[in-house]
Every structure is written in C-alpha cells, then in structure tokens.
Amino acid sequence: MTKILLEAVRKSFRTLEVLKGIDLSVDGGEVVCVIGPSGSGKSTLLRCVNALESVTQGRVIVMSDPNCDLNTARRNIGMVFQSFNLFSHMTVRRNITLAPMDLKKTTKPDADALAVELLTRVGLEDKIDVYPRQLSGGQKQRVAIARALAMRPDVMLFDEPTSALDPEMVGEVLAVMQQLAFDGMTMLIVTHEMGFAREVGDRVIFMADGMIVEQGTPSEVFGNPREPRTKDFLRRVSQAG
Amino acid sequence: MDFAMTIRGSWSLLLTGLVTTVIVSLIAIAVGTVIGFVSSLMGLSRIWVLKALSEIYVWVIRGTPMIVQAFIVYFGMPQLIQTFVPGFTISAFTASAITLSTNAGAYLSEIFRSGINAVDPGQVEASRSLGMSQVRTMRRIILPQAVRITIPSLVNQFIITVKDSSILSVIGLAELVNRAKVYVGGTYQFFATYVLVAVLYLAVISALMVASRYIEKRLNRDKDPA
Ligand SMILES: Nc1ncnc2c1ncn2[C@@H]1O[C@H](COP(=O)(O)OP(=O)(O)O)[C@@H](O)[C@H]1O
Numbered sequence: 111m112t113k114i115l116l117e118a119v120r121k122s123f124r125t126l127e128v129l130k131g132i133d134l135s136v137d138g139g140e141v142v143c144v145i146g147p148s149g150s151g152k153s154t155l156l157r158c159v160n161a162l163e164s165v166t167q168g169r170v171i172v173m174s175d176p177n178c179d180l181n182t183a184r185r186n187i188g189m190v191f192q193s194f195n196l197f198s199h200m201t202v203r204r205n206i207t208l209a210p211m212d213l214k215k216t217t218k219p220d221a222d223a224l225a226v227e228l229l230t231r232v233g234l235e236d237k238i239d240v241y242p243r244q245l246s247g248g249q250k251q252r253v254a255i256a257r258a259l260a261m262r263p264d265v266m267l268f269d270e271p272t273s274a275l276d277p278e279m280v281g282e283v284l285a286v287m288q289q290l291a292f293d294g295m296t297m298l299i300v301t302h303e304m305g306f307a308r309e310v311g312d313r314v315i316f317m318a319d320g321m322i323v324e325q326g327t328p329s330e331v332f333g334n335p336r337e338p339r340t341k342d343f344l345r346r347v348s349q350a351g
Numbered sequence: 352m353d354f355a356m357t358i359r360g361s362w363s364l365l366l367t368g369l370v371t372t373v374i375v376s377l378i379a380i381a382v383g384t385v386i387g388f389v390s391s392l393m394g395l396s397r398i399w400v401l402k403a404l405s406e407i408y409v410w411v412i413r414g415t416p417m418i419v420q421a422f423i424v425y426f427g428m429p430q431l432i433q434t435f436v437p438g439f440t441i442s443a444f445t446a447s448a449i450t451l452s453t454n455a456g457a458y459l460s461e462i463f464r465s466g467i468n469a470v471d472p473g474q475v476e477a478s479r480s481l482g483m484s485q486v487r488t489m490r491r492i493i494l495p496q497a498v499r500i501t502i503p504s505l506v507n508q509f510i511i512t513v514k515d516s517s518i519l520s521v522i523g524l525a526e527l528v529n530r531a532k533v534y535v536g537g538t539y540q541f542f543a544t545y546v547l548v549a550v551l552y553l554a555v556i557s558a559l560m561v562a563s564r565y566i567e568k569r570l571n572r573d574k575d576p577a
C-alpha cells in the first residue's frame with residue numbers, strides 16, 4: 111500500500127525554484143534512500159512531505175485519515191534532523207513523553223513506560239534522566255529517533271541523520287535505523303552514507319537540481335548508473351570517501 | 352543633619368510615598384509585561400498590520416521622554432476627551448499607571464521579541480514535526496527557553512520601571528520623591544531626607560533583585576541536575 115505520494119510537486123522560494131516537478135511514491139515498509147549533491151533540494155523534499163514547507167504546485171498525500179488536519183497528519187510522520195534538535199530544557203525522558211502526553215493524552219505512567227521501551231530499543235535506557243547537552247552526538251541522534259517514534263508514526267523521515275556526527279558515532283545511529291527498517295518501518299532517508307543506502311535501501315533515488323534524475327534498486331543505481339550526472343556524482347563521492 | 356530626627360519626622364509621609372511607588376511599579380510591571388508580551392508576538396507576526404502596530408508603539412514610546420508621555424496622558428488626553436465627554440478628568444494615579452505601564456511595555460516588547468528569536472528554530476521545527484500546534488509549541492518549547500534567556504534583561508527593565516516611577520512626581524503622583532519634596536519644603540532637611548529616600552529605593556530594588564535571583568535559580572535547577 112502506498113504511504114507517501116507526491117505528484118508533480120514544485121517548490122519555489124521567491125524566484126528560486128528548488129523542486130522542479132517531483133513524482134514519488136513510497137510503499138508501506140519500503141526504505142527509500144535519497145542521495146544527491148548539496149543544494150539539490152533533498153531537505154526541501156522531506157520538509158514538503160510533512161508540510162514544514164508548503165508546496166508551490168502539485169500534491170503531497172500522506173496516507174492517514176484523509177479528513178484530519180495538518181497537525182494530526184504530522185503525528186503519523188516522524189522526522190529526524192541532521193542537527194538532532196532535542197529540546198534542550200527537557201530531560202531525555204521529557205523529550206520523549208512530551209508529545210504523547212500532550213497530544214494523545216497518554217498518562218504519565220504509560221508515557222514513562224513508553225520512554226523506557228524506546229530508549230531500550232536505541233540502547234540508551236540508562237540516559238533517561240539526563241539532559242541533552244550531557245550526551246554525545248550519536249546518543250543525541252538516537253534519542254531524537256526515540257522521540258520521533260514515541261508518536262508511533264507510520265512513516266519516518268531522516269534528513270542526513272549522521273552528517274553532523276564524528277565518524278566513530280555514525281555506526282551506532284545507522285544500526286538503530288537498520289533495525290527500524292528490519293522491523294518494517296516505512297522510511298524516507300536523505301543520506302551520504304552510500305554503504306548504508308546500498309545495504310538497507312529498497313530503492314535509491316538520485317536527485318540533482320530539484321529533479322529526480324534516476325532511481326532504482328541500490329544495485330542498479332550504484333552498480334550500473336545510466337545517467338551521466340549520477341555517474342559523475344558517485345565517482346566524486348567514492349573519491350572523497 | 353540629624354538622621355534620627357529626620358526619620359522620626361518624615362517616616363509616615365515617606366512610607367505612604369513608598370507604598371504608592373511600590374504599587375504603581377507593580378502595576379506597571381504586571382500590565383507592562385502583558386502589553387510587552389502581546390506586542391512582541393504582534394511584532395513577530397506575519398500579519399503586517401499587527402507587526403506595524405507593534406513597531407510603531409515601540410518606536411513612539413522609546414523615541415519620546417517619559418515626562419512628555421506623562422504630560423500627554425495627564426493633561427493632554429483629558430482635554431481631548433472633554434470635547435466628547437464634558438467634565439472628563441483623570442486622577443494622577445491612573446495617569447501614572449497608564450504612563451508607566453505603556454512605557455515598560457515598549458521596552459519589554461523588545462526584550463521578549465529578542466528572547467523568542469534566540470530560541471533554536473530547529474527545536475521549533477522538531478516540535479511542529481511531532482504534530483504540536485503553534486500555540487502548544489510556544490508554550491512548551493519557546494516560552495520556557497525564552498524566559499530563561501531574558502530574565503536578566505527583564506529584571507533590569509523592572510528596576511528601571513521602579514526608578515522611573517519617580518518621574519511621575521511631576522504630575523503630582525504622591526510617590527516617594529513627591530512626598531520627600533513635600534517634607535523638605537517644610538523642614539529644609541535636604542541631605543538627610545534625600546539620603547533616606549535613596550536608601551528606601553535601594554531596599555525596594557534589592558528585594559526585587561533577591562526575588563529574581565531566587566526565580567532564576569529555580570528555573571536553572573531543571574537545567575543543572577545534581
Ligand atoms: N527557507 C528557504 N528560503 C530560501 N531558500 C531556501 C530555503 N530552504 C532551502 N533553500 C534553497 O533551496 C535549495 C535547496 O536546498 P536544500 O533542500 O536544503 O538542499 P539539500 O538538502 O539537497 O542540500 C538551496 O539552494 C537552498 O539555498
């Protein structure tokens with residue numbers, strides 16, 4: 111079943127057209143990795159999916175209750191940001207329990223149990239009463255994933271979740287994401303981790319200049335890219351890495 | 352220059368003045384905080400009329416001396432209103448409360464606006480992405496952090512408001528300085544009386560500082576767990 115559907119989506123910031131007609135559908139349980147050069151519109155694409163940006167033209171449909179308002183629709187979409195964006199004035203526990211308690215009227219004991227469950231899942235149950243600034247980057251990002259999962263979303267969006275991390279912490283975050291994918295979560299992931307995209311992705315999308323240039327299975331896109339721009343990008347990435 | 356004598360002679364008069372100073376300051380701090388908060392939200396609004404209103408308010412109040420504002424409210428406004436409502440008058444206390452509140456509100460508006468702006472926009476987006484509405488995000492994420500950021504400037508403005516209340520003696524508000532003038536008019540004990548007045552201001556403002564230090568500590572306690 112289709113979870114996310116984008117039809118001819120265009121997005122402009124004043125005169126700058128950033129998305130130039132994107133068609134995309136993501137099925138339930140599918141893991142789609144988006145790669146592409148910086149400035150190609152990958153973040154804007156994700157932000158349009160959960161309406162942090164409004165689209166200029168076209169349609170974004172996220173399968174949930176079709177009558178619900180924007181805030182309700184967003185509850186079904188978890189988002190993980192490059193810069194973690196944990197609530198710095200709240201403990202790890204409160205970061206996770208805030209939205210369920212406020213929005214779903216989850217009781218405190220239930221929310222606490224949920225926080226413990228999710229933190230165990232990301233391997234940080236001992237950090238439950240700590241403040242974000244006492245965590246390493248990798249730990250922060252794992253808490254951010256737990257926070258997003260607390261609303262029991264149908265879909266998870268990741269915007270370069272490991273780009274702000276020191277190299278030795280990338281693995282711990284990718285491991286959590288891989289487990290999520292294994293558990294059947296529908297995921298749309300912008301990443302520069304080509305190894306991860308190849309191994310975990312069901313589909314890889316190469317974006318450049320506001321358009322989807324090429325997409326296919328990881329082995330198609332990485333092993334046998336058709337478009338010159340894809341070839342060029344992959345060559346430059348492999349040289350850098 | 353006998354302080355003991357001055358204290359004995361003036362205390363009841365100065366005490367009524369002090370009470371008026373404290374009351375008018377507290378009103379101005381409370382009302383000014385509300386006005387300032389609303390104005391700061393208007394200033395951050397995308398609706399240009401609201402934004403313009405807030406900016407004009409802050410511009411006019413900051414750009415004119417409070418003594419002139421007090422004259423306009425106390426002498427000018429009643430004259431204008433009398434053309435519609437014959438016999439309209441305003442008490443010195445009401446005029447003072449209006450002037451001081453409006454004045455504090457403009458400065459507090461700027462303080463709140465910069466505090467709200469200083470909150471990490473990434474956290475605001477994270478909150479929105481969880482499905483929290485704009486109002487809820489304001490209450491849960493922005494305000495708690497903005498208040499913490501702004502406390503030192505808020506306290507500073509509250510102190511200025513207490514001291515500025517003395518300007519209102521010019522429209523006859525029976526506050527501390529006004530009462531002291533009355534006392535020295537009869538006794539000529541300038542030095543002792545005005546030093547006493549200074550000490551009383553210091554006491555009030557010190558109390559304000561102690562209270563704010565306490566509040567600041569309490570707020571920061573959640574930030575720094577043992
Ligand atoms: N809020 C915004 N206002 C104006 N321009 C923006 C905004 N957000 C992104 N852009 C521009 O859109 C383009 C694509 O940005 P982005 O989606 O962040 O690309 P990517 O994530 O692929 O690096 C860039 O040129 C960027 O400067």
Ligand SMILES: [Mg+2]
Nearest residue numbers: 152153154270
């Ligand atoms: Mg980006």
